[in-house]
Amino acid sequence: MTRLWNDPQRFVDEMIDGFALANAGYVRKVRGGVTRSTRSPEPGPSLVIGGGSGHYPAFAGLVGPGLAHGAAMGNLFASPSTTQIESVIRASDRGDGVLLSYGNYAGDVLNFTAAQEAVRADGIDCRTVLVTDDIFSAPPDARDTRRGIAGDLTVFKIAGAAAEEGRSLDEVERVARQGNERTRSMGVAFTGCTLPGADEPLFSVPEGRMAVGLGIHGEPGIDETDIPTAEGLAELFVEHLLSPGEIPDGVTIDGARCVPILNGLGSVKSEELFVVYRSLALLLGERGVTLVDPQVGEFCTSFDMAGASLTLLWVDDELEGLWTAAADTPAFRRGS
Amino acid sequence: MTRLWNDPQRFVDEMIDGFALANAGYVRKVRGGVTRSTRSPEPGPSLVIGGGSGHYPAFAGLVGPGLAHGAAMGNLFASPSTTQIESVIRASDRGDGVLLSYGNYAGDVLNFTAAQEAVRADGIDCRTVLVTDDIFSAPPDARDTRRGIAGDLTVFKIAGAAAEEGRSLDEVERVARQGNERTRSMGVAFTGCTLPGADEPLFSVPEGRMAVGLGIHGEPGIDETDIPTAEGLAELFVEHLLSPGEIPDGVTIDGARCVPILNGLGSVKSEELFVVYRSLALLLGERGVTLVDPQVGEFCTSFDMAGASLTLLWVDDELEGLWTAAADTPAFRRGS
Amino acid sequence: MGLGISWVTAWVDDTVTVVSDNRVRLSELDREIGDGDHGENLDRGFTAVKAKFDGLAADTSPGAALKLVATTLISTVGGASGPLLGTAYLKGAQALGDATELDSEQLVAFLTAARDGVVMRGKAEIGDKTMIDAWTPAVDAASAAAAEGKSPSAVLRAAADAAIAGAASTEPLVAHKGRASYLGERAVGHRDPGAESSSLILTAAADAAEATES
Amino acid sequence: MGLGISWVTAWVDDTVTVVSDNRVRLSELDREIGDGDHGENLDRGFTAVKAKFDGLAADTSPGAALKLVATTLISTVGGASGPLLGTAYLKGAQALGDATELDSEQLVAFLTAARDGVVMRGKAEIGDKTMIDAWTPAVDAASAAAAEGKSPSAVLRAAADAAIAGAASTEPLVAHKGRASYLGERAVGHRDPGAESSSLILTAAADAAEATES
Numbered sequence A, B: 001m002t003r004l005w006n007d008p009q010r011f012v013d014e015m016i017d018g019f020a021l022a023n024a025g026y027v028r029k030v031r032g033g034v035t036r037s038t039r040s041p042e043p044g045p046s047l048v049i050g051g052g053s054g055h056y057p058a059f060a061g062l063v064g065p066g067l068a069h070g071a072a073m074g075n076l077f078a079s080p081s082t083t084q085i086e087s088v089i090r091a092s093d094r095g096d097g098v099l100l101s102y103g104n105y106a107g108d109v110l111n112f113t114a115a116q117e118a119v120r121a122d123g124i125d126c127r128t129v130l131v132t133d134d135i136f137s138a139p140p141d142a143r144d145t146r147r148g149i150a151g152d153l154t155v156f157k158i159a160g161a162a163a164e165e166g167r168s169l170d171e172v173e174r175v176a177r178q179g180n181e182r183t184r185s186m187g188v189a190f191t192g193c194t195l196p197g198a199d200e201p202l203f204s205v206p207e208g209r210m211a212v213g214l215g216i217h218g219e220p221g222i223d224e225t226d227i228p229t230a231e232g233l234a235e236l237f238v239e240h241l242l243s244p245g246e247i248p249d250g251v252t253i254d255g256a257r258c259v260p261i262l263n264g265l266g267s268v269k270s271e272e273l274f275v276v277y278r279s280l281a282l283l284l285g286e287r288g289v290t291l292v293d294p295q296v297g298e299f300c301t302s303f304d305m306a307g308a309s310l311t312l313l314w315v316d317d318e319l320e321g322l323w324t325a326a327a328d329t330p331a332f333r334r335g336s
Numbered sequence C, D: 001m002g003l004g005i006s007w008v009t010a011w012v013d014d015t016v017t018v019v020s021d022n023r024v025r026l027s028e029l030d031r032e033i034g035d036g037d038h039g040e041n042l043d044r045g046f047t048a049v050k051a052k053f054d055g056l057a058a059d060t061s062p063g064a065a066l067k068l069v070a071t072t073l074i075s076t077v078g079g080a081s082g083p084l085l086g087t088a089y090l091k092g093a094q095a096l097g098d099a100t101e102l103d104s105e106q107l108v109a110f111l112t113a114a115r116d117g118v119v120m121r122g123k124a125e126i127g128d129k130t131m132i133d134a135w136t137p138a139v140d141a142a143s144a145a146a147a148e149g150k151s152p153s154a155v156l157r158a159a160a161d162a163a164i165a166g167a168a169s170t171e172p173l174v175a176h177k178g179r180a181s182y183l184g185e186r187a188v189g190h191r192d193p194g195a196e197s198s199s200l201i202l203t204a205a206a207d208a209a210e211a212t213e214s
């Protein structure tokens, strides 16, 4: 439940103000979102990400050296408008083209595509790599219609690192696409979340039950079960994410290297995630998977929804290097 | 509400296992908690922190270069036992003495003091700086009896940075004490939290009401009001933390430099915190305070309690330098 | 007896009211098979349109006024419905050129171009459980009515009634576009919120035309 | 007719039972003016003590057995009650030396040393609303009973009854030590959980003595 706001209508504007004030070293507010506060002197392609608000640290928390150049910030759980995206693209462009990357949702696709068309008309080389990691949103043979959830982070990080290295837009686009090819996620939830000023949660799960495969905007889950133990949840994640149809081309489970991202959606706390992670590490280890640089925490939330997701990024040498490269943003920092 | 666990009795053990597995680059599990996984080659004093579990990233998330050397991890909301603390001290000692720092709670004081006596008997120079930042837990003239809440972070960070610089134990102790002198916090909450396997929350706040001045273990608040707007909460924080009795010796509000830490206790999300921060920045700016390196997020939680606290660290040049020095831990990272 | 700028402003006023009155219900429909914000999205958009219209010059052409609706929706709504409806108004407005009085044929051209704009952006077909299931029957009914020589307001009423039936027709469907498409069979039995809101908007158009004509 | 190792083991057994039976109630008391874990803290500690006692040699001295209680509590409980009760058992055990049968005077010495250990660690005075409000009356009553020549079990019963009254006496008090001290007047009307648990533990000592003697 959201409690702290002044006027629900002004919530997102005031949130962006506060975010930009608290992170003035990283970001600068522009119409429709934020861009980096410091422009790097070298030219190169820019990475613009974005989507609805309410998923912090996605998207604005990921703007900074080694990651995104700008983030378009929509209303709560609503895609930014075409005009907002266009404005962020223009503010982030460094003259060598722009890669747009965001989760595959109808609203975002419509608005980002319209914005892309508008800036292309002005000669900006603007491309798109959609994130389609949520295995519960379509069968493997319709992978490109899947929606994007916490796997956003892997694609953004890979693209951002490549841009930071000074690679060309072609290259940044290629590795981002490869990152998305290699990323799979699934989520579960125990409660819905209530937006500022709303009387009711966006959806609800019966007490003691767990929705399986739900989206990060309160889109209903595909299935419902009793709440499992922490170990049971780890087994469920591994069973689905290691099912044959979900192993990317070129990957053999036994001997593979994989970055696990165990993501809390809002009210499931780190302590619980660590208990789940313990079982995950055991189960994946038993299958011969080497876990690289695990991430346990909040990376793509759904306000205060109680839930969790697991993302697996199956790395090759190139992707591992890009994933582990330095980054310095409000919410994602790592040394080189 | 906590949902993900296997056996409530094993919760903390499994949490520590998972935490250490996910952060093997940073920490090594020892009896009673964790220490850094890499010992720095140079000698120097060590900083050992700790307390009950359930406050992540306090305390284990703060172990790493530039911050703590070890963290004793008690049961949920219960001080670690004397034996556990002693074990972590011994594992973290580098031969030049140990500073213990933790929040002032009877159980922690008793156990840390007993452990301190035990290691001193073996010739380890072991000192203590208690954190006493919570202004609602005792009047200003009994400041040293106050309990410690999110202000832990400022004291730990300052002491850890001083130790990293290679300062002596005397010096590390002095700056830690100075950090605590200059730190004030207050907290509010909207709901209690429910520990793994418990049927009921530790405490509860009536719907639509806010407990003021409560502790981070579900200790009841001192006062209760209606839930204010985000701006109203910012005003409440500023009114209390800038009241004359709470301004540290040597500080004049107008012209002062201050690090604000707006901390979510668990279920209040970043978006809401940013809206509150916006008002805080305005209000403190109006009073002539220059805000340095603001922190908005989760630093000392209370499981999934819905609540927030504001900590102010009134810096001088030395403290500012120590606060902004580089650190690299599982949950607190910053470049130099 | 064509429809002029006073019809457009009356249509906008009626839309603002009907969207605000149905805000909760539309979000409720969206909660069942989407993300529960459709009412808020439209309400935000049309509130902004209303503010823009407050300063509208009395001699603005219908096409220019409808273009203002379009750009306002595009810049304020976000979500899928923003660019879709925005494009509908934009393409519809372009079809009107500088005309000051709209006859039945021009209204059919407006509705057709609007629907085509939604298809161009959203690629939905009839039966995909989207707002197209309201728009396409509306366009067909409007053409038929115009071919029969009906008045502008009667053409709009035919469109509105067909849109209402079209919105109802989405209930038994599985969705192939938008958020609901991730739900498979679970979407069956729920009405598409975008089709429902389009039927409300087109009904407002007919209501405004009848009020303006009389 | 002194009390030997069988009394100590019976006391531990009874304590395990009574702590487990009162776990929820003790945490409830702690929830009102503390952090709601006192029952769990003691239950964890005495469950560990029980496990250690399972392998205890039959010829262990009471002092050695009570020292095992102490070290187990210190290493497993945490919280304020761990080191306090642990120190109570530790100092009490030291006062017993190698004695195998404890007479009334030795029991008074045990209780006095235990209480002094709690004070040494916790610095609480009578009236501070802590377990000391149970322990100090218990020590006083035990000395008086021993001075009157009462049997070991009667001495322990006198201590237990005084501890029960002492625990009840904490209700009207403001707290000056422990978490409840942050509450000021809000602590008034609530019984101190540590005083309550100490009265239960001392009652278990008396029960065990009566059962052992008979």
Ligand SMILES: Nc1ncnc2c1ncn2[C@@H]1O[C@H](COP(=O)(O)OP(=O)(O)O)[C@@H](O)[C@H]1O
Binding pocket: A077, A078, A079, A106, A107, A108, C030, C034, C035, C036, C037, C038, C041, C042, C078, C079, C080, C081, C082, C084, C118, C121, C122, C123, C124, C129, C130, C131, C132, C177, C178, C179, C192, C193, C194, C195
């Ligand atoms: N590709 C599409 N073509 C036509 N209409 C669509 C398409 N995708 C979504 N819609 C319509 O948009 C409506 C949802 O709008 P809204 O809730 O405002 O946006 P969002 O789904 O981004 O939250 C759906 O009910 C549907 O009618």
Ligand SMILES: Nc1ncnc2c1ncn2[C@@H]1O[C@H](COP(=O)(O)OP(=O)(O)O)[C@@H](O)[C@H]1O
Binding pocket: B077, B078, B079, B106, B107, B108, D030, D034, D035, D036, D037, D038, D041, D042, D078, D079, D080, D081, D082, D084, D118, D121, D122, D123, D124, D129, D130, D131, D132, D177, D178, D179, D192, D193, D194, D195
């Ligand atoms: N300084 C002290 N001296 C004596 N007893 C104390 C002191 N501080 C706390 N206590 C006792 O400890 C009890 C609380 O124990 P417990 O709940 O297990 O630990 P914690 O307070 O750390 O959660 C209190 O009810 C009180 O009787």
Ligand SMILES: [Mg+2]
Binding pocket: A077, A078, A079, A107, C035, C037, C079, C080
């Ligand atoms: Mg939406």
Ligand SMILES: [Mg+2]
Binding pocket: B077, B078, B079, B107, D035, D037, D079, D080
């Ligand atoms: Mg406790």
Ligand SMILES: [Mg+2]
Binding pocket: C030, C034, C035, C036, C037, C038, C079
């Ligand atoms: Mg929607």
Ligand SMILES: [Mg+2]
Binding pocket: D030, D034, D035, D036, D037, D038, D079
């Ligand atoms: Mg307690």
